[in-house]
Amino acid sequence: MRRKPTIRDVAAAAGVSRGTVSRVINGGHWVSPDAREAVEEAIRRTGYTANHAARSLATGRAGSLAFLLTEPQHLLFQDPTFALLLRGAAEALAQRSMTLVLLVAGTPAERANVAHFVSAGHVDGVLLISSHESDPLVDELLEAGVPTVCCGIPLGHEAQVPTVSVDEIASAREMTRYLRGRGHRRIAMIAGPHDTPGGKFRLVGFEEEMGDDFDPALVEEGDYSQESGALAMSRLLARTRDIDAVFAASDLMAAGAVTTLRKAGLRVPDDIAVAGFDDSGLADTHEPALTTMRQPWDRISDGMVSLLLEVIDGARPAPLMLPTTLVVRDSA
Amino acid sequence: MRRKPTIRDVAAAAGVSRGTVSRVINGGHWVSPDAREAVEEAIRRTGYTANHAARSLATGRAGSLAFLLTEPQHLLFQDPTFALLLRGAAEALAQRSMTLVLLVAGTPAERANVAHFVSAGHVDGVLLISSHESDPLVDELLEAGVPTVCCGIPLGHEAQVPTVSVDEIASAREMTRYLRGRGHRRIAMIAGPHDTPGGKFRLVGFEEEMGDDFDPALVEEGDYSQESGALAMSRLLARTRDIDAVFAASDLMAAGAVTTLRKAGLRVPDDIAVAGFDDSGLADTHEPALTTMRQPWDRISDGMVSLLLEVIDGARPAPLMLPTTLVVRDSA
DNA sequence: GCGGGGACTGTGACCGGTCACAGTCTTACC
DNA sequence: GGTAAGACTGTGACCGGTCACAGTCCCCGC
Numbered sequence: 213m214r215r216k217p218t219i220r221d222v223a224a225a226a227g228v229s230r231g232t233v234s235r236v237i238n239g240g241h242w243v244s245p246d247a248r249e250a251v252e253e254a255i256r257r258t259g260y261t262a263n264h265a266a267r268s269l270a271t272g273r274a275g276s277l278a279f280l281l282t283e284p285q286h287l288l289f290q291d292p293t294f295a296l297l298l299r300g301a302a303e304a305l306a307q308r309s310m311t312l313v314l315l316v317a318g319t320p321a322e323r324a325n326v327a328h329f330v331s332a333g334h335v336d337g338v339l340l341i342s343s344h345e346s347d348p349l350v351d352e353l354l355e356a357g358v359p360t361v362c363c364g365i366p367l368g369h370e371a372q373v374p375t376v377s378v379d380e381i382a383s384a385r386e387m388t389r390y391l392r393g394r395g396h397r398r399i400a401m402i403a404g405p406h407d408t409p410g411g412k413f414r415l416v417g418f419e420e421e422m423g424d425d426f427d428p429a430l431v432e433e434g435d436y437s438q439e440s441g442a443l444a445m446s447r448l449l450a451r452t453r454d455i456d457a458v459f460a461a462s463d464l465m466a467a468g469a470v471t472t473l474r475k476a477g478l479r480v481p482d483d484i485a486v487a488g489f490d491d492s493g494l495a496d497t498h499e500p501a502l503t504t505m506r507q508p509w510d511r512i513s514d515g516m517v518s519l520l521l522e523v524i525d526g527a528r529p530a531p532l533m534l535p536t537t538l539v540v541r542d543s544a
Numbered sequence: 545m546r547r548k549p550t551i552r553d554v555a556a557a558a559g560v561s562r563g564t565v566s567r568v569i570n571g572g573h574w575v576s577p578d579a580r581e582a583v584e585e586a587i588r589r590t591g592y593t594a595n596h597a598a599r600s601l602a603t604g605r606a607g608s609l610a611f612l613l614t615e616p617q618h619l620l621f622q623d624p625t626f627a628l629l630l631r632g633a634a635e636a637l638a639q640r641s642m643t644l645v646l647l648v649a650g651t652p653a654e655r656a657n658v659a660h661f662v663s664a665g666h667v668d669g670v671l672l673i674s675s676h677e678s679d680p681l682v683d684e685l686l687e688a689g690v691p692t693v694c695c696g697i698p699l700g701h702e703a704q705v706p707t708v709s710v711d712e713i714a715s716a717r718e719m720t721r722y723l724r725g726r727g728h729r730r731i732a733m734i735a736g737p738h739d740t741p742g743g744k745f746r747l748v749g750f751e752e753e754m755g756d757d758f759d760p761a762l763v764e765e766g767d768y769s770q771e772s773g774a775l776a777m778s779r780l781l782a783r784t785r786d787i788d789a790v791f792a793a794s795d796l797m798a799a800g801a802v803t804t805l806r807k808a809g810l811r812v813p814d815d816i817a818v819a820g821f822d823d824s825g826l827a828d829t830h831e832p833a834l835t836t837m838r839q840p841w842d843r844i845s846d847g848m849v850s851l852l853l854e855v856i857d858g859a860r861p862a863p864l865m866l867p868t869t870l871v872v873r874d875s876a
Numbered sequence: 877g878c879g880g881g882g883a884c885t886g887t888g889a890c891c892g893g894t895c896a897c898a899g900t901c902t903t904a905c906c
Numbered sequence: 907g908g909t910a911a912g913a914c915t916g917t918g919a920c921c922g923g924t925c926a927c928a929g930t931c932c933c934c935g936c
Contacts, residue, residue: 216665218922229886234924242884261664265600266922269891274597276645290825295627302646306657311666313608314634314644325638332593333548334643438829471831493622497770499803550892561916566894574914598892601921878936885930894920902913
């Protein structure tokens with residue numbers, strides 16, 4: 213087996229210098245048509261492929277981005293949302309001939325490793341997923357000067373780091389308005405963790421839209437997981453049965469709520485309407501299919517990648533806010 | 545901002561040569577205790593971290609493995625199994641200071657890209673997930689001499705590529721035996737795709753254990769997804785109501801089957817018992833909690849990584865077969 | 877006819893490691 | 907006391923690209 217062809221082999225085959233080959237590869241400016249043609253032909257003939265490592269070494273760029281998950285593990289397993297984002301990001305990067313490196317920072321040991329790895333410059337930037345408030349990891353990344361974009365406005369770090377997000381407040385208001393429009397008045401909310409943007413702002417939107425009808429006794433908090441949704445619903449039911457709709461801050465929690473309601477002998481949506489948030493894969497196969505707010509997952513992951521590349525190029529891009537859409541199905 | 549310290553900075557700080565520093569970093573053989581100490585101290589003081597790209601270039605190793613998904617996308621979204629494997633692999637690699645590159649080969653265009661990328665040597669090896677029979681990608685990888693290990697015996701490529709798998713036949717027999725032990729006689733099977741090992745061999749085990757009681761009319765095939773499980777169950781019910789248990793080749797399909805049964809007014813497990821396979825995250829939060837065969841996901845991903853590293857080192861390791869365990873919950 | 881500028885090309889240094897090899901310095905043994 | 911083996915160390919070449927710089931060539935205008 214002969215070794216892989218290098219840029220010198222191509223240069224020799226094309227009868228030009230390494231420099232010219234390099235120029236052709238990188239856009240081909242200031243190269244004569246003849247030379248360009250010869251080089252392209254030579255590349256084809258030799259089956260040349262650029263060596264990532266060598267290029268990285270010379271340019272000082274890694275050619276890869278990290279997809280950094282900071283959630284506790286059980287969420288990674290359960291939440292289809294992560295898979296959606298992950299796939300979108302991988303696709304967006306593949307289009308740009310870059311690669312996606314998956315990093316999981318669950319345990320403290322993992323966090324240390326990850327921080328070290330990233331600061332060492334093994335990746336050009338970080339796509340930070342779902343960070344809780346005042347996450348020290350964000351500080352570390354910022355301090356180390358690692359280009360970073362967040363998914364969802366990182367509480368406690370607003371304006372310090374570019375973000376891609378949806379308008380949580382407006383989205384929550386829209387869903388609430390929809391539920392009220394269907395005649396529901398005693399609407400409960402199963403919010404997300406109050407130290408996450410989705411937990412905080414969806415609740416704000418809900419409260420704003422409910423106005424005088426807002427009843428703090430009808431709010432419970434979960435951690436986005438199915439189980440936490442089921443438990444939150446139990447707590448609500450234990451307090452009062454005077455509820456005609458539930459708005460959960462994630463589809464997973466909505467599904468958990470449905471389970472609890474069913475056990476309590478309540479029908480969805482006949483007795484109580486249930487709405488979710490995310491439109492994760494689970495929503496439309498769920499029984500009953502969940503009414504939810506769709507987050508534009510592909511645009512989010514694509515936006516994160518674009519933004520991050522801008523940051524890497526030295527820009528300070530404005531935060532990107534994307535629209536959600538109400539998806540009405542059977543549960544509400 | 546000063547530039548990152550290199551091995552030469554460390555050498556200067558420690559008062560030794562680059563060679564010695566390099567030796568310390570790589571295990572420290574043939575280095576005097578004094579020198580080693582000085583180098584370690586210098587590394588600490590300078591905050592030195594090895595440059596991946598430079599090392600790759602010099603050693604000819606990428607220092608990363610690809611996690612290659614060949615399933616159509618909708619499965620990636622739904623199946624918690626992938627997340628389990630992915631996390632396990634990422635963890636196993638992090639322990640070895642290597643990184644995980646995620647590759648998705650869904651569309652033909654993506655497959656071409658992936659093949660090109662991998663053959664170019666940008667990763668040291670490939671963890672191949674869930675490949676259907678006679679997948680041309682396997683051939684391409686094999687032909688290109690890319691170290692590869694599969695998850696589940698790749699039909700049509702047995703013995704050509706090292707694999708990590710569970711004993712599908714024995715596992716299916718155990719579950720079938722359990723169901724029969726509970727007094728069920730008319731047991732239906734919702735099998736996986738017949739061109740996947742899980743689809744083929746779980747059915748074989750089922751058939752073997754059923755012996756004379758095996759009824760081909762009670763077998764339907766799904767694609768492991770929840771929806772396909774629901775549809776398969778519908779087809780079974782349309783054919784006969786004389787069924788007292790269903791064995792699905794995945795938890796997702798089991799969940800789908802439960803939905804269909806419920807719609808048909810049948811109670812699980814009272815009227816019909818339902819068993820799944822995988823013990824994916826969903827199984828124990830499902831309502832009712834699913835009886836299933838647990839696959840040892842962490843050992844599988846860890847085994848794949850170990851095996852792949854052996855292959856990369858030139859070994860030809862024996863296939864690894866891991867045990868499953870019957871997990872009895874509420875559904876059967 | 878000459879100077880100057882734009883288009884194109886080639887060269888050598890460099891990125892930050894590893895590795896083979898050629899030392900040097902001990903120690904041990906005859 | 908000489909020598910050889912073993913322990914340790916330093917050096918230069920090399921991995922495969924990129925980039926800055928220095929040419930070279932050609933065309934144009936004065």
